[in-house]
Amino acid sequence: xxxxxxxxxxxxxxxxxxxxxxxxxxxxxxxxxxxxxxxxxxxxxxxxxxxxxxxxxxxxxxxxxxxxxxxxxxxxxxxxxxxxxxxxxxxxxxxxxxxxxxxxxxxxxxxxxxxxxxxxxxxxxxxxxxxxxxxxxxxxxxxxxxxxxxxxxxxxxxxxxxxxxxxxxxxxxxxxxxxxxxxxxxxxxxxxxxxxxxxxxxxxxxxxxxxxxxxxxxxxxxxxxxxxxxxxxxxxxxxxxxxxxxxxxxxxxxxxxxxxxxxxxxxxxxxxxxxxxxxxxxxxxxxxx
Amino acid sequence: xxxxxxxxxxxxxxxxxxxxxxxxxxxxxxxxxxxxxxxxxxxxxxxxxxxxxxxxxxxxxxxxxxxxxxxxxxxxxxxxxxxxxxxxxxxxxxxxxxxxxxxxxxxxxx
Numbered sequence: 433x434x435x436x437x438x439x440x441x442x443x444x445x446x447x448x449x450x451x452x453x454x455x456x457x458x459x460x461x462x463x464x465x466x467x468x469x470x471x472x473x474x475x476x477x478x479x480x481x482x483x484x485x486x487x488x489x490x491x492x493x494x495x496x497x498x499x500x501x502x503x504x505x506x507x508x509x510x511x512x513x514x515x516x517x518x519x520x521x522x523x524x525x526x527x528x529x530x531x532x533x534x535x536x537x538x539x540x541x542x543x544x545x546x547x548x549x550x551x552x553x554x555x556x557x558x559x560x561x562x563x564x565x566x567x568x569x570x571x572x573x574x575x576x577x578x579x580x581x582x583x584x585x586x587x588x589x590x591x592x593x594x595x596x597x598x599x600x601x602x603x604x605x606x607x608x609x610x611x612x613x614x615x616x617x618x619x620x621x622x623x624x625x626x627x628x629x630x631x632x633x634x635x636x637x638x639x640x641x642x643x644x645x646x647x648x649x650x651x652x653x654x655x656x657x658x659x660x661x662x663x664x665x666x667x668x669x670x671x672x673x674x675x676x677x678x679x680x681x682x683x684x685x686x687x688x689x690x691x692x693x694x695x696x697x698x699x700x701x702x703x704x705x706x707x708x709x710x711x712x713x714x715x716x717x718x719x720x721x
Numbered sequence: 722x723x724x725x726x727x728x729x730x731x732x733x734x735x736x737x738x739x740x741x742x743x744x745x746x747x748x749x750x751x752x753x754x755x756x757x758x759x760x761x762x763x764x765x766x767x768x769x770x771x772x773x774x775x776x777x778x779x780x781x782x783x784x785x786x787x788x789x790x791x792x793x794x795x796x797x798x799x800x801x802x803x804x805x806x807x808x809x810x811x812x813x814x815x816x817x818x819x820x821x822x823x824x825x826x827x828x829x830x831x
Contacts, residue, residue, distance in 0.1 A: 487754060517758060521787070524755040528742035536801075537794050658782045661725065662789040685804035685818070692800060696793035703786045706779075 477532035485527040487519045494519035498526065507549040514634065518544070518707040539700030547637045547708075559636045560628045563643050564621050571648040571669055573607045573614045582675050589671055596659055597650045601627065605650065624649065634708035642701035645669075645694060655702050662699045666691065669698075728777075731784045732763050738791035759784070 482498035489495070492512040496503040496519060503511040503526075513519050518540070525538045535542070554562070567573075572590040576583050590607070598605050603623050608614035631639065642652040646669040654660040660668070667674060670691065677687055725731065736756070743750040750756055763784070766777045816823050 517762075520754045520758050524739075524742065524753065527753065534798065537798055539790070539794070658779065661782075662786055685800065689797065689800045689804065692793045692797035696790055696797055699786050699790035699793060703783065703790060706783055706786070710779075 477534055480529050480531055480533055482526075485523045487516070487523050489516075496523055496526065505545045505548045507551075509548055511544065511548065513544055515707045515710070518704070521703070521707070537696075539697055540704060543638060543641060543700060543704045546641075547634045550633075550637075556629070556633055556636065559633075559640055560625055563628060563636070563640045563649065564624050566643050566647070566649045567605075567616055567621060567624065569613060569647075570605075570650055571646070572650050573605065573616075575607050575609045576672075577609050582672065585675055586671060589668055593650060593654055593660070593668060597653060600657065600659070601653075624653075631705075631709055635705045638701050638705035638708060642698055642705070645697045645701060655698065656705055662695060662702060666695050666698055670694070725781050725785050728763070728781050728784070731781060731788055732759070734788045735759055735784060735791070738788060738795065741795055742791060 482501070484497075484499055486497045487494055488497055490510075490512060492510070493514045494516055495510065495512050505511055513522065522540050522544060525541050526533075529538075572594055575586050575590075594605055594607060597603070601620075601623050603620040604617055605620060606614045606616075628636065628639065639652060639656060642655060643649050646652055646655075646665060648669055651660070651665045651669055655662065655665045673687070673690075682688065736750075736759070739753065739756055739759075740750050743753060762780060766780045810818075813823055
């Protein structure tokens, strides 16, 4: 579960001003209460209390400085990330906040916080099991029989991705129109478990995030393995919705809103996985005399 | 490997998004660490004589992913500003959202 989810759970028992939010050593401005007097008004966003965002290299990795204070996680740990590119991307998120800090737009910061704090206290094996469990209810394996146009669309769009995954991982997956879903062989799950075990904890948190966003292990692996782009993966994940939009029309404040959010989250998760799992080595081409 | 188009196009898109994203006026976006990192990475992976350069492909995928992230966040924020997060709407506004208009009462209410 992500921090966002924890925030929602906490709403029931504690006042909104005590929401876990990234803390600073000396603290920023005081807590911001609810804005306006309306019953359903959303909580006020926190004011941007810093001027400059910079990166510094510490012992544990790269740190983010807001003016001269170090960024911390909701559990008050020092915010350190393993890769410089990731630190730059996180710093860009903080620097691109205008007057107020919009935490719901800072997906990479959220992912780093989750990886650092591990709020659900799961170990590597539990994370992998949770990820592979999605295979049983994978979006691209559940097909419809009617309407015929949608059934054909699913066959044309999803079959190539399933075929790619079967070839890439040398497993049997298949698809089904039954409510019980396809019968995934145990060997397939074992293959994915051992493949996912090759990633580190940070990357795994990102992979699980992408899977839960796209509701599909197969699409997520296509994304992580750079077989499909984010736009394509999101399109395939929302295939039925896209079909309904074509038939009934597009509503900007629902469909486009969801589409942008899903794209942003899937892109953030994918980038996070790639930046956390790569060991960058630059090989310069030797010029021969 | 996913089809990504021209790397130059991706670079231009990224720089455009960075321009939009650079929040505080006064500081040119060229001074941001993100700009310098991206330009340096693209320069380091310019096409040489290799037929297929795996590292370049991976970098290009990463750049396209980052471009998608920046663009989607910007579009999502714009939609959020427009439609969400302002609390309750008036009945007239709600009706307008789905294309209706509240009936006029001749002679005023009651």
